[in-house]
Amino acid sequence: MCHYFNNRGSQVMEFSPSFQQGKLIKRYKRFLTDIELEDGSLVTIHCPNTGSMKNCLFEGERVWFSTSDNPKRKYSRTWELAESDQGHLIGINTGRANQLAEDAIKSGVITELQGYGYLKREVKYGSENSRIDILLRDESSVSPKPDCYVEVKSCTLLEEGQGYFPDSVTTRGQKHLRELMEMVALGHRGVLLFVVQHTGIDSVQAAAHIDPEYAQLLIKAHQSGVEIFAYCAEMSPNHSFLIKSCPVKL
Structure with a gap:
């Protein structure tokens, strides 16, 4: 690769x-x-x-x-x-989502996550002993931005023209939402990034019919200041990259 x-x-x-x-x-x-x-x-x-x-x-x-x-x-x-x-x-390979997100941040495609000089993957954080997918930090000496904790989720479920996450009950995903809310309460940025690895999906919504607890927590996280974005991938047997943002329906 x-x-x-x-x-x-x-x-x-x-x-x-x-x-x-x-x-x-x-x-x-x-x-x-x-x-x-x-x-x-x-x-x-x-x-x-x-x-x-x-x-x-x-x-x-x-x-x-x-x-x-x-x-x-x-x-x-x-x-x-x-x-x-x-x-x-x-x-299918959900492990690709984090690399797609990192590449898109570095190349400026994810406009909401620019202005940080430091990027590190899999950093321990939070009171529930999690690892954040991507930690962004502003290393400037004058008025640095708050640290930014980015949790990445791969979205592949398409039903009746609508993209959904998750595709099964996810207690792990619920924990990650609580951790992001904790980071926001501590003065940091908390970001949930849906990486859409399905060329038929053009918007993302919480799958309340599959995991109602996750859907409720997502609304609570948004109301608590967690930022929620979704970006779609262009894919082929030769290459893959994030190409554009898409709406998240809350």
Whole structure:
């Protein structure tokens, strides 16, 4: 994997080599997926997604995977992209979301998170012993900005034209909202950033029909000063990058 800037100024995550293609047979045991390769052979690959993957599992449709040369891995292939029955691309690897967010901050695409000279990932914080996905800090000596704590969530659930988060009950996500509210109460910035890894989603909303507690906490967090943004990704088997903001419906 490498990075470059495109002609729109976005920092692009380029996959080298490009992802290989197969056909989805089934996902099972949470982290395993069987696919059919283009030569007709069947293989088991790793599924890097802990969610329910609701409306992301389209058996018989195309999928794309990366391959690792690490000899210690039991499954060398990792599921990266899926194609819906409507032709939308879906980012299956939730671990990509944090890198997409970091790249978009550094390249200036996420305009709300500019003006910080320091960026660090996975920093311990909060009274519930969490790790913030991205910590931004202004290192200027004159009137520095408050520290900015950014929690990143990958959004892939599309239902009747609307994007939703989460796709299953998330006590971990509820904890993160409480931690962000705590940071705001201490005088810092708290930011929840939805990274939309689904080309059919153009707005994000809390999935109250799936996790009503999370939906209520999201409203409370917003009222408490937590900033909530969503940015959509452009994706292909060759590259991925955040391209534009989209509305969050509260």
